Amino acid sequence: MYSIEKAGQLADKVFQMWVKAPHVAHHAQAGQFVIIRIDEKGERIPLTISAVDGDSFRVIFMTIGKTTTHLAALRTGDHIQDVAGPLGKPSEMHRFGTCVLVGGGVGTASLPIIARALKASGNRVIGIAGARNAGLLILEDEMSKACDELLISTDDGTKGFHGFAADLLKQVMARERVDAVWIIGPAMMMKVTCEVTRPAGIKTFVSLNPVMVDGTGMCGSCRVIVDGETKFACVDGPEFDAHKVDFNMLMGRLRTYQPEEKESLERYNAHICACKGGDHHA
Amino acid sequence: MHDRPIDQRIHDFYEVDGGLTPKEAKIEAERCLQCKKPLCVKGCPVNIDIPAFIREVAAGDFKKAAAIIREQNMLPAICGRVCPQEVQCEGECVLGIKEKPISIGELERFVADTERAHGMVLPQKKASTGRRVAVVGAGPAGLTASAELARMGYHVTLFESLHAAGGVLMYGIPAFRLPKEIVRAEVDAVLSLGVELKLNHLVGRSVTVKELLSYDAVFLGTGAGLPYFMGLPGENLPGVYSANEFLTRVNLMHADRFPVYDTPVKRGSRVVVAGGGNVAMDAARVARRLGGKVTLVYRRREEDLPAREAETLRAKEEGIEFVMCANPVKILGDQVITGVGCVRMEMCDLDQSGRPEPAPIEGSHFTIDADVFIAAIGQGPNPLLISEMPELKRGKRGNVIVDNEFRTSMRKVFAGGDVATGAATVILAMGAAKSAAHAIDRMLREE
Numbered sequence: 001m002y003s004i005e006k007a008g009q010l011a012d013k014v015f016q017m018w019v020k021a022p023h024v025a026h027h028a029q030a031g032q033f034v035i036i037r038i039d040e041k042g043e044r045i046p047l048t049i050s051a052v053d054g055d056s057f058r059v060i061f062m063t064i065g066k067t068t069t070h071l072a073a074l075r076t077g078d079h080i081q082d083v084a085g086p087l088g089k090p091s092e093m094h095r096f097g098t099c100v101l102v103g104g105g106v107g108t109a110s111l112p113i114i115a116r117a118l119k120a121s122g123n124r125v126i127g128i129a130g131a132r133n134a135g136l137l138i139l140e141d142e143m144s145k146a147c148d149e150l151l152i153s154t155d156d157g158t159k160g161f162h163g164f165a166a167d168l169l170k171q172v173m174a175r176e177r178v179d180a181v182w183i184i185g186p187a188m189m190m191k192v193t194c195e196v197t198r199p200a201g202i203k204t205f206v207s208l209n210p211v212m213v214d215g216t217g218m219c220g221s222c223r224v225i226v227d228g229e230t231k232f233a234c235v236d237g238p239e240f241d242a243h244k245v246d247f248n249m250l251m252g253r254l255r256t257y258q259p260e261e262k263e264s265l266e267r268y269n270a271h272i273c274a275c276k277g278g279d280h281h282a
Numbered sequence: 283m284h285d286r287p288i289d290q291r292i293h294d295f296y297e298v299d300g301g302l303t304p305k306e307a308k309i310e311a312e313r314c315l316q317c318k319k320p321l322c323v324k325g326c327p328v329n330i331d332i333p334a335f336i337r338e339v340a341a342g343d344f345k346k347a348a349a350i351i352r353e354q355n356m357l358p359a360i361c362g363r364v365c366p367q368e369v370q371c372e373g374e375c376v377l378g379i380k381e382k383p384i385s386i387g388e389l390e391r392f393v394a395d396t397e398r399a400h401g402m403v404l405p406q407k408k409a410s411t412g413r414r415v416a417v418v419g420a421g422p423a424g425l426t427a428s429a430e431l432a433r434m435g436y437h438v439t440l441f442e443s444l445h446a447a448g449g450v451l452m453y454g455i456p457a458f459r460l461p462k463e464i465v466r467a468e469v470d471a472v473l474s475l476g477v478e479l480k481l482n483h484l485v486g487r488s489v490t491v492k493e494l495l496s497y498d499a500v501f502l503g504t505g506a507g508l509p510y511f512m513g514l515p516g517e518n519l520p521g522v523y524s525a526n527e528f529l530t531r532v533n534l535m536h537a538d539r540f541p542v543y544d545t546p547v548k549r550g551s552r553v554v555v556a557g558g559g560n561v562a563m564d565a566a567r568v569a570r571r572l573g574g575k576v577t578l579v580y581r582r583r584e585e586d587l588p589a590r591e592a593e594t595l596r597a598k599e600e601g602i603e604f605v606m607c608a609n610p611v612k613i614l615g616d617q618v619i620t621g622v623g624c625v626r627m628e629m630c631d632l633d634q635s636g637r638p639e640p641a642p643i644e645g646s647h648f649t650i651d652a653d654v655f656i657a658a659i660g661q662g663p664n665p666l667l668i669s670e671m672p673e674l675k676r677g678k679r680g681n682v683i684v685d686n687e688f689r690t691s692m693r694k695v696f697a698g699g700d701v702a703t704g705a706a707t708v709i710l711a712m713g714a715a716k717s718a719a720h721a722i723d724r725m726l727r728e729e
């Protein structure tokens with residue numbers, strides 16, 4: 001059992017949680033993730049480690065289905081049954097020069113820890129946080145501190161630049177030399193945004209989010225195609241060279257359990273209403 | 283052997299084989315010749331004193347029988363169920379020459395189940411040596427090494443990356459062959475010897491190699507969990523699984539009880555399983571229990587099926603269709619899988635193992651409708667940790683190379699089980715682990 005040290009909401013549907021797990025916190029590096037299982041009947045889901053402090057680490061997540069909705073209902077002092085990690089390969093770290101980190105929606109949660117590591121390796125770091133609207137923006141303060149410069153975009157113009165993060169990335173590239181780029185967000189956003197850097201041949205990383213089970217390379221659920229080869233995102237990634245990723249394959253596989261996911265969430269919500277937060281599994 | 287009725291068992295995950303009654307156990311035990319030089323023991327990689335425990339069964343002292351087994355084997359209820367006895371102990375039993383060998387596995391299982399119902403008695407433990415050993419992976423190899431070392435007075439830390447100990451026993455072998463409460467009970471017995479289990483710890487990530495090497499000795503029992511895919515077009519369509527994923531979702535995560543449990547699995551109405559080993563049989567029988575019409579496609583002949591005969595027979599009884607001498611070449615479908623394109627195979631020249639090599643017959647393509655495809659064509663050693671240890675010498679298939687003392691090329695690091703041999707059996711993994719534990723003890727005592 002791992003205790004929740006602090007839990008709270010950051011934006012519309014976006015929550016953060018600090019969890020005490022020394023084996024994770026003491027070893028976590030930028031780009032890695034954990035797999036959690038809330039309780040005996042829970043699913044194993046992956047979440048990126050977005051910060052570390054002492055014995056605890058932080059995750060930031062968006063409520064989209066049963067497990068994330070349940071997670072958001074947990075409070076400081078509650079427990080999570082299992083936390084495995086840190087998993088995956090750390091972000092590639094060396095002195096690139098100028099790096100741009102682009103976050104889409106909750107994907108921005110993964111960036112501060114990468115920004116700090118890049119800075120420590122002697123890079124200049126420009127952050128771009130994009131969201132659909134101002135209410136969905138997260139970690140502005142933290143990102144401004146972690147980066148040399150932070151740019152903001154919203155699709156509806158409620159804050160910062162009116163448009164997509166990809167447009168801001170183009171502006172930065174037009175303005176100065178860029179040596180490496182990270183793009184983390186929904187699969188569609190990563191697919192589209194990495195086209196911006198492809199013509200210029202700029203080294204670009206994306207963090208892939210296929211459905212996972214064990215997270216240790218044992219099941220192959222997380223297989224993705226990179227450069228024509230099958231890779232297991234949980235051990236070979238989750239970060240890969242954006243320009244070599246088969247995004248269509250990734251998005252196809254992400255749809256595998258859509259009917260089941262819907263059923264699971266509806267069932268959870270019905271129970272929560274009926275028992276006002278009791279054991280929804282009963 | 284009392285198999286539950288077919289029409290009943292294909293709808294649930296309760297154990298198929300009901301085991302022996304005390305009376306049957308005694309009658310079977312009385313058949314044993316109590317050989318002076320018992321060949322059966324030679325066939326048991328963990329050296330159970332088979333005639334001695336059988337004598338106690340015949341005499342009705344089941345408790346004493348259990349103590350005799352437990353002296354050599356901490357996982358008897360598991361072994362009694364899943365050991366391929368026909369090629370181990372029972373394969374050597376002298377009675378097998380003229381008539382039926384003694385059902386050693388069933389007797390072992392009976393004794394272990396009886397003991398569990400009345401409370402287990404743990405074997406003796408030596409005084410603490412004050413030395414620490416790290417064991418990586420809580421499968422049969424890791425559990426056996428841990429138990430053996432703990433009994434010899436070592437402080438053992440057992441690291442397991444999953445949220446449950448047992449390895450393949452937990453996530454691979456289905457409950458209808460090996461009920462999970464039995465695995466948990468035998469794991470608990472190992473832990474009660476004083477083994478410290480750390481779940482959710484992926485060594486190489488949650489524990490660095492440097493931290494690992496700070497122990498006085500290390501045993502690697504990380505298994506052969508890396509699933510092979512066939513490289514077929516369409517293999518990444520939703521509904522295409524490795525046997526490992528399919529079985530893990532059901533056995534470890536209880537997807538058969540979705541949505542009460544949160545993990546889903548595709549319940550195919552028409553399922554194709556590729557392969558012919560135990561893993562393929564298990565996947566097929568699980569899919570059958572989830573309600574599918576299941577076809578098992580194997581590239582060689584029926585007599586070449588590597589699965590245990592008894593399990594093949596049960597799979598057939600349960601209505602699984604066997605298509606022999608055929609091989610999948612393509613997964614059909616656009617958004618999801620709709621079928622499997624196959625080709626007939628003919629048996630040609632003998633291969634290295636002395637079996638005829640299958641080769642595709644030109645123009646023999648045919649299609650099987652399917653909404654789920656499961657590849658059960660084998661697994662390789664888990665590469666994660668061993669790739670973090672570049673000094674570790676490895677064989678062609680990625681397996682860790684060990685000498686006859688189970689030493690690897692790295693000082694203080696031993697290995698055994700599937701990680702060293704490639705996918706094999708529970709009892710071979712346990713036998714290797716036990717020998718490795720004694721080699722570790724010798725090394726540490728000589729230091």
Ligand SMILES: Cc1cc2nc3c(=O)[nH]c(=O)nc-3n(C[C@H](O)[C@H](O)[C@H](O)COP(=O)(O)OP(=O)(O)OC[C@H]3O[C@@H](n4cnc5c(N)ncnc54)[C@H](O)[C@@H]3O)c2cc1C
Pocket residue numbers: 033043044045046047048049059060061062063064065066067068069106109208209210211212213238254255258261262265
């Ligand atoms: C390496 C990695 C890091 C991630 N980091 C974050 C993060 O920091 N914050 C965040 O909000 N989300 C993150 N995700 C996505 C997160 O795991 C899913 O949102 C979560 O599993 C959804 O579970 P659910 O039950 O709430 O939703 P469901 O209704 O089960 O699923 C909704 C969608 O989530 C995805 N999903 C479902 N189950 C899984 C699974 N077992 N593994 C992976 N994806 C799944 C699918 O796209 C699915 O369509 C990450 C995913 C990966 C692979």
Ligand SMILES: Cc1cc2nc3c(=O)[nH]c(=O)nc-3n(C[C@H](O)[C@H](O)[C@H](O)COP(=O)(O)OP(=O)(O)OC[C@H]3O[C@@H](n4cnc5c(N)ncnc54)[C@H](O)[C@@H]3O)c2cc1C
Pocket residue numbers: 364365366418419420421422423424441442443444447448449450451454455456483484485486503504505506507529560561564664666667698699700701705706707708709711
């Ligand atoms: C479906 C199926 C059915 C089978 N049926 C039979 C049968 O009927 N009879 C039989 O004798 N054999 C059977 N086998 C084979 C048998 O299960 C294996 O040979 C045996 O489990 C090998 O034991 P092991 O301890 O070496 O590895 P495993 O059982 O694979 O255990 C390895 C453990 O190590 C953990 N691990 C791996 N890497 C790390 C790491 N870096 N850090 C921490 N933990 C790690 C894994 O999570 C796992 O728990 C079957 C196998 C399968 C897949």
Ligand code: SF4
Pocket residue numbers: 325326327328329330332355361362365367370371372386387390709
């Ligand atoms: S452990 Fe396996 S090989 Fe040994 S006696 Fe028991 S069933 Fe036979």
Ligand code: SF4
Pocket residue numbers: 313314315316317320321322323332333336374375376377384386
């Ligand atoms: S070989 Fe057969 S008959 Fe002889 S002791 Fe062993 S089990 Fe009994």
Ligand code: FES
Pocket residue numbers: 211212213214215216217218219220221222223232233234235
């Ligand atoms: S999640 Fe199972 S192999 Fe990656």
